[in-house]
Amino acid sequence: MNKDLTVGNPQQVLWRFCLPLFGSIIFQQIYNIADSLVAGKFIGENALAAVGNSYEITLIFLAFAFGCNMGCSVVVSRLFGAGDYGKMKTAVYTTCIFSGLLCLLLMLTGLLGSNLLLSLIRTPSEVFHDSRIYLDIYIWGLPFVFFYNIATGIFSALGDSKTPFFFLALSSLSNIGVDILFVKSFELGVAGVAWATFLCQGISCILALITVFVRLKGIHCNTGTVLFDRKLLGQIIAIAIPSTLQQSFISLGNIVIQGIINGFGSPVMAGYSAAVKLNNLVITSFTTLGNGITNFTAQNLGAGKSARIRQGFRAGIKFVWMLSLPLCMLYFFGGGFALKLFLEEPTPLAMHTGVMFLRILSPFYFIVSAKLAADGVLRGAGRMKPFLLATFTDLGLRVLLAFCFSKTAMGATGIWCAWPIGWIIAAGMSLYFYRGFTNCAKETA
Numbered sequence: 001m002n003k004d005l006t007v008g009n010p011q012q013v014l015w016r017f018c019l020p021l022f023g024s025i026i027f028q029q030i031y032n033i034a035d036s037l038v039a040g041k042f043i044g045e046n047a048l049a050a051v052g053n054s055y056e057i058t059l060i061f062l063a064f065a066f067g068c069n070m071g072c073s074v075v076v077s078r079l080f081g082a083g084d085y086g087k088m089k090t091a092v093y094t095t096c097i098f099s100g101l102l103c104l105l106l107m108l109t110g111l112l113g114s115n116l117l118l119s120l121i122r123t124p125s126e127v128f129h130d131s132r133i134y135l136d137i138y139i140w141g142l143p144f145v146f147f148y149n150i151a152t153g154i155f156s157a158l159g160d161s162k163t164p165f166f167f168l169a170l171s172s173l174s175n176i177g178v179d180i181l182f183v184k185s186f187e188l189g190v191a192g193v194a195w196a197t198f199l200c201q202g203i204s205c206i207l208a209l210i211t212v213f214v215r216l217k218g219i220h221c222n223t224g225t226v227l228f229d230r231k232l233l234g235q236i237i238a239i240a241i242p243s244t245l246q247q248s249f250i251s252l253g254n255i256v257i258q259g260i261i262n263g264f265g266s267p268v269m270a271g272y273s274a275a276v277k278l279n280n281l282v283i284t285s286f287t288t289l290g291n292g293i294t295n296f297t298a299q300n301l302g303a304g305k306s307a308r309i310r311q312g313f314r315a316g317i318k319f320v321w322m323l324s325l326p327l328c329m330l331y332f333f334g335g336g337f338a339l340k341l342f343l344e345e346p347t348p349l350a351m352h353t354g355v356m357f358l359r360i361l362s363p364f365y366f367i368v369s370a371k372l373a374a375d376g377v378l379r380g381a382g383r384m385k386p387f388l389l390a391t392f393t394d395l396g397l398r399v400l401l402a403f404c405f406s407k408t409a410m411g412a413t414g415i416w417c418a419w420p421i422g423w424i425i426a427a428g429m430s431l432y433f434y435r436g437f438t439n440c441a442k443e444t445a
Helices: 010-043 045-082 085-120 125-140 142-157 162-185 190-217 230-262 266-302 307-339 348-380 384-406 412-444
Strands: none
Touching: 010 045, 010 162, 010 190, 010 266, 010 307, 045 085, 045 125, 045 142, 045 190, 045 230, 045 266, 045 348, 085 125, 085 142, 085 190, 085 230, 125 142, 125 190, 125 266, 142 162, 142 190, 142 266, 162 190, 230 266, 230 384, 230 412, 266 307, 266 348, 307 348, 307 412, 348 384, 348 412, 384 412
């Protein structure tokens, strides 16, 4: 059901909107974690390393899907908040056409260049074949990834966070069962893990698109609707490109870091692969809640209610900090138990790697969550330059320091120490830019 985020108590409105988003995050991560869990439990440590290794490359493709999601979501949110439903529908159609062409180009690039990408990150020979199989199947499923992301962006723009939750819950739980069926019963190995994801993503995508277009058909508008509009495409791209660059450079940075990690051998790769899945659950949670703040900001700007944005940000900070506390405690004190979900009879080095990663990063979740909440406001307001500056600072520091620290006596542990430094400096920048925007909005209100 569509929801107007421009009326009602900002904290109550934002929390009700974000709660289903948080549920969606859990199921989205179950989707991602299922592949690693099944690979590690039923195939072996090398299979887990292969899935984790390929995962870093898949994030590059996902970055483009995320950019299309954000570009469409922000523009549609503003038009929905302003009540301009004709242009809102045109923005949806324009995004779908543009994204389809972009997706086709990325598929061709990925299928032709997967060997090169795997070689660039120094993929060990014992996991290269499985990494290639997983990556190729993932690339064939890119249309599902793209259009599902667009559909969820549209739902969020219309204030509906419940529908994506139901789709993800059904798809994620199904993925676990199909993963086990393909790997344990059909003995398809890493290919079975990839085909299970392909199948479940496809069904989820098709159902989501059908629901989106039925929902749009039910929204009546007085102005005409066209299939493609260059001006709206320009507005969408103005948000999409920085969002894509953000995710792409993060992915590229992670690939560089993965290359550094690969130099320490398969046990370290496996420990990192398991731990980073757990860490990604947290960061993706904060990012998705930040996206909720983006939609809240964009709708209220479209409706001319900029005074509500500061209240929404404060409500968002409360939400992410309430989430940070239990996750920090769980990972810091119980990280070893969580890692055993992925590692069947892990080597001591793999377990040590994962535990150290989680213990070093988890105390700083309060800081990175504040950054991502401020980023949500900046994206919703279209302030993409400061948003990118803070993001690139974080990434650049993490990559540079990871390389430098890994050469010291700390070894692989030094790589994990780079994360908090980048988070702290980038969080300070994002909060500074957020404060500058809200002060400006207050003066012009």
